[in-house]
Amino acid sequence: MDVKEILSKCDHTLLKQTATASEIRDLIRDGIKYGVASVCIPPCYVAYAKKYAGDLPICTVIGFPNGNSTTASKVFEAMDAIRNGADEIDMVINIGFVKSGEWEEVENEIQVIRDACVGKVLKVIIETCLLTKEEKIKMCQIVSRVGADYIKTSTGFSTGGATFDDVRLFAENVGDWVKIKAAGGIRTLEDAEKYIKLGCSRLGTSAIVNIVKKSEQ
Numbered sequence: 001m002d003v004k005e006i007l008s009k010c011d012h013t014l015l016k017q018t019a020t021a022s023e024i025r026d027l028i029r030d031g032i033k034y035g036v037a038s039v040c041i042p043p044c045y046v047a048y049a050k051k052y053a054g055d056l057p058i059c060t061v062i063g064f065p066n067g068n069s070t071t072a073s074k075v076f077e078a079m080d081a082i083r084n085g086a087d088e089i090d091m092v093i094n095i096g097f098v099k100s101g102e103w104e105e106v107e108n109e110i111q112v113i114r115d116a117c118v119g120k121v122l123k124v125i126i127e128t129c130l131l132t133k134e135e136k137i138k139m140c141q142i143v144s145r146v147g148a149d150y151i152k153t154s155t156g157f158s159t160g161g162a163t164f165d166d167v168r169l170f171a172e173n174v175g176d177w178v179k180i181k182a183a184g185g186i187r188t189l190e191d192a193e194k195y196i197k198l199g200c201s202r203l204g205t206s207a208i209v210n211i212v213k214k215s216e217q
Contacts, residue, residue, distance in 0.1 A: 001193045001196065001197075003189065003212060004035060005196075006189060006192050006193060006196065006203075006208060007034050007035050007036055007208060007209065007212065008035055008036070008037060009037055009192075009196055009200070009201060009202055009203055010036045010037055010192075010202070010203050010204075010205055010208050010209065011036070011037055011038045011039070011040040011059050011088075011181070011183075011202055011203065011204045011205070012027060012030065012031045012034075012036040012038070012039045012040065012205075012206065012208075012209050013039070013040040013041075013156075013183070013204050013205060013206050014027045014039075014040070014041055014042075014206060015040065015041070015042060015061060015064070015156070015157075019041070019042060019045070021045065021048060024039075024041055024045045024048065024049055025049075025052055027039050027041065028049055028052045028053050028056060029052075030209050030213070031053075031056050031209070032053075032054065032056050034209050034212060034213075036056075036209065037057065037202055038056065038057035038058065038059040038087065038088055039053070039056060039057075039058060039059065040059040040060065040061070040088075040090065040204060041058065041059070041060055042060065042061070043060045043061065043062065043077060043080070043081050043084075043086075046058055046060050046081050046084040046085055046086050047084040047085060049085070050084065050085035057087040057088055057121075058085055058086050058087050058088070059086065059087065059088035059089070059090060059121075059123075060081045060086045060088075060089065060090070061089075061090045061091070061092070061125075061155075062074050062077035062078050062081065062089060062090070062091045062092070062113075063077065063091055063092040063093075063094075064090070064092050064125075064155060064157075065092060065155040065156075065157035065158065066092065066095075067092035067093050067094050067095050067096075067125075067127065068094055068095070068096055071094075071108075071109045071112060071113075074091060074109065074113055075112055075113055075116045078091070078113055078116045078117055079116050082116075082117065082120055086120065087120060087121065088120060088121040088122075088123065089113070089117050089120060089121070089122050089123070090123040090125055090152060090181075090204075091110070091113055091122065091123070091124055091125060092125045092127065092155060093106060093109070093110065093124060093125065093126050093127070093139070094106060094109060095127055095130055095131075097109075098126075098131065098135055098138075098139070099135075103138065103142065106139075106142060107142045107145065107146060110124055110142065110143065110146045110148060111146050114146050114147060114148055121149045121150070122148045122149050122150070123148070123149060123150035123151070123152045123181055123202075124139075124143045124146075124148045124150065124151050124152060125152040125153075125154065125155055125183075126139045126143075126151060126152070126153070127153075127154055127155060127158055128153045128154060128160075128162075128163070128166045129154060129158050129159045129160030129161070130158060130159065133169065136166065136169055136170075136173075137169065137173050139151070140169070140170060140173035140174045140178075141173065143174065143178055144174050144175035144177070144178050147177070148178065149178070149179060150178065150179045150180065150181045150201070150202060151170055151174055151178055151179075151180060151181070152180075152181040152182075152183055152202075152204070153166050153167070153170075153181070153182050153183055153184060154182075154183050154184035154185075154204075155183070155184065156183055156184035156185070156204065158184075160184065160185070161183065161184020161185030161186070162182035162183055162184050162185060162186060162195065164194065164195070164198060166182075167180060167182055167195060167198045167199060167200060168198060168199075170199070171198065171199040179201040179202065180199050180200045180201060180202075181200060181201070181202035181203065181204060182195045182200045182202075182203055182204070183203065183204025183205065184204070186203050186204070186205040186207060186208070187205070187207040188207070188211070189208065189211060192205070192208055
């Protein structure tokens with residue numbers, strides 16, 4: 001697979017707590033240069049990033065990374081991010097609700113955030129490392145019913161990241177209209193290519209651009 005094709009599916013990501021404005025600017029510069037799908041950044045930098053991004057889509061996160069803020073606060077975060085210029089929203093589900101079997105509450109929350117993101121891309125992070133197989137399948141069904149654009153494996157801030165098995169499970173259980181994003185621990189071109197071949201339309205990673213940059217030195 002051509003490296004440019006892999007890069008075109010990457011959400012070039014910087015979400016660490018210590019991220020600075022200059023690092024965000026560098027991330028955008030690299031994102032533009034290498035033709036990534038978007039840059040994924042903390043909400044506090046969205047308005048700042050929009051000044052430099054040009055046509056490069058800006059992705060941000062809400063309810064991140066734990067997912068257990070209130071639905072109202074997640075809706076506000078999403079709307080605020082969109083007002084600031086975000087093109088794509090990656091939300092974290094309420095994992096405690098999943099573990100409690102409160103499926104209606106889980107679905108309703110995703111639905112109201114979907115409604116708040118009208119015209120923008122919504123990706124639903126289900127944090128696969130914390131869920132059972134049955135819970136993952138149930139989340140595939142819920143995300144499909146709500147009509148979110150993507151189901152996403154991980155925040156990258158929990159006990160594990162993306163796995164090939166989870167992506168296969170997603171591909172078998174989401175609706176045809178739902179795309180797949182793998183994130184967390186994608187550190188080689190070989191792994192990135194394999195995730196794409198398994199069905200991923202997006203990859204959340206900072207490593208791929210850095211690998212390409214080093215190869216040019």
